[in-house]
Amino acid sequence: MTADKILYNLNEIFVPNDPGHPLRGDEMNKATVLKNGYIAIADGKILKVGEGSVPEELKSDKTKMVDLKGKTAAPGLIDAHTHLVYGGSREHEFSKKLNGVTYLEILEQGGGILSTQRATREASFEDLYNKTEKLLDHMMVHGVTTVEAKSGYGLNWETEKRQMEVVKKLDKDLPIDLVSTFMAAHAIPTDLKDNPDKFVDQVIEMMPKVVEENLAEFCDVFCEKGVFTADQSRRILKAAQEAGLKTRIHADEIESIGGSSVAAELKTTSAEHLMVITDEDIKKLAEAGVIGNLLPGTTFSLMADTFAPARKMLDAGMAITLTTDCNPGSCPTANLQFIMQLGCLAMKLTPIEVYNAVTINAAYSVARADKIGSFDEGKDADITIFDAPNLDYTLYFFATNLCSQVYKKGELVVENRQRLK
Numbered sequence: 001m002t003a004d005k006i007l008y009n010l011n012e013i014f015v016p017n018d019p020g021h022p023l024r025g026d027e028m029n030k031a032t033v034l035k036n037g038y039i040a041i042a043d044g045k046i047l048k049v050g051e052g053s054v055p056e057e058l059k060s061d062k063t064k065m066v067d068l069k070g071k072t073a074a075p076g077l078i079d080a081h082t083h084l085v086y087g088g089s090r091e092h093e094f095s096k097k098l099n100g101v102t103y104l105e106i107l108e109q110g111g112g113i114l115s116t117q118r119a120t121r122e123a124s125f126e127d128l129y130n131k132t133e134k135l136l137d138h139m140m141v142h143g144v145t146t147v148e149a150k151s152g153y154g155l156n157w158e159t160e161k162r163q164m165e166v167v168k169k170l171d172k173d174l175p176i177d178l179v180s181t182f183m184a185a186h187a188i189p190t191d192l193k194d195n196p197d198k199f200v201d202q203v204i205e206m207m208p209k210v211v212e213e214n215l216a217e218f219c220d221v222f223c224e225k226g227v228f229t230a231d232q233s234r235r236i237l238k239a240a241q242e243a244g245l246k247t248r249i250h251a252d253e254i255e256s257i258g259g260s261s262v263a264a265e266l267k268t269t270s271a272e273h274l275m276v277i278t279d280e281d282i283k284k285l286a287e288a289g290v291i292g293n294l295l296p297g298t299t300f301s302l303m304a305d306t307f308a309p310a311r312k313m314l315d316a317g318m319a320i321t322l323t324t325d326c327n328p329g330s331c332p333t334a335n336l337q338f339i340m341q342l343g344c345l346a347m348k349l350t351p352i353e354v355y356n357a358v359t360i361n362a363a364y365s366v367a368r369a370d371k372i373g374s375f376d377e378g379k380d381a382d383i384t385i386f387d388a389p390n391l392d393y394t395l396y397f398f399a400t401n402l403c404s405q406v407y408k409k410g411e412l413v414v415e416n417r418q419r420l421k
């Protein structure tokens with residue numbers, strides 16, 4: 001078979017292994033890095049990657065040869081945890097935050113997620129669509145080709161549904177894939193503040209509709225002090241699994257109240273945040289094969305003391321990913337490259353571990369590893385190109401967008417924005 005398109009002259013190509021399960025522990029520090037490589041694409045899929053000159057048998061008269069001299073390539077980056085669809089924004093809480101008022105205090109005062117909930121309920125489908133499209137543009141120009149997106153700013157069926165419909169339409173309309181997560185269990189609405197179990201019932205009642213209308217693949221819950229208890233989270237996630245949804249859980253973000261144990265017990269696909277996880281719970285997640293979705297940008301933006309103990313997790317044999325958490329409160333950024341750099345600079349992960357985290361492991365975390373996350377033949381030709389001589393450079397030169405091209409299913413969908421004069 002010959003290629004439609006061949007990207008060649010690439011200084012380095014990151015080629016993860018896909019052993020059929022998320023990479024755990026030491027496996028995360030292994031990958032192949034090709035030098036002076038090429039990527040051959042046919043019908044929007046990966047045909048072959050290799051080193052040195054491009055074999056003649058891959059070429060035909062119609063093959064488009066793309067010279068990417070001196071650049072670096074990786075499988076399209078995957079952001080496995082975001083809260084992308086929301087009304088308003090929260091910069092009005094920024095000074096409070098800088099003056100030491102904590103995230104949970106702001107939420108308790110009716111701000112935080114509840115403030116975004118009010119703005120999201122007021123926003124029309126078009127408002128939400130246009131706003132989310134802008135965020136997705138930022139993500140794409142930073143090299144992201146697939147993104148998970150949660151609802152959770154409606155806290156009632158009407159608005160949760162609108163959020164998920166926005167995700168569905170953007171997935172269809174834009175050259176980036178969206179994986180939808182139902183997260184009505186994101187906060188307790190003010191009118192049910194004194195009766196949270198009633199809200200848990202309401203969330204559970206929404207689940208069959210989510211599945212029937214094909215609005216989401218995953219269900220998530222914010223297990224946190226003052227939000228949902230471990231028992232309530234367990235009830236919600238069990239019901240979600242019975243309804244046919246895959247599950248994940250925000251656990252051990254600010255206070256450790258048992259969310260990770262629930263994740264291990266229910267074998268959720270992933271557990272999110274884990275900033276204050278206990279050693280015992282790390283063991284449980286490793287044994288249960290739950291992926292840790294780590295969000296160092298949230299520690300950074302909350303100005304918190306601790307990053308998730310990534311190294312301990314790897315030592316215990318866990319699989320981890322790195323994600324933005326892109327949301328209007330705890331982590332307002334759409335730049336996954338910066339999160340990857342924090343993976344090195346704040347969590348002391350190696351560049352190989354970081355790239356495995358945002359490619360093959362993130363693909364498992366969003367249940368798409370059969371299609372994306374590596375350069376195995378037949379997977380989608382989702383490719384992120386960096387204007388950088390090697391992978392280390394892309395992590396060492398930080399907080400600057402180094403992404404120069406993005407290919408989605410073999411099509412060029414991002415070209416570097418150029419200075420006009």
Ligand code: NIG
Nearest residue numbers: 113222250325327328329330
């Ligand atoms: O992952 N922790 C709960 N959810 C988000 C924050 C959402 C928000 O503050 O709007 C998070 O940090």
Ligand code: FE
Nearest residue numbers: 081083250325
């Ligand atoms: Fe989150």
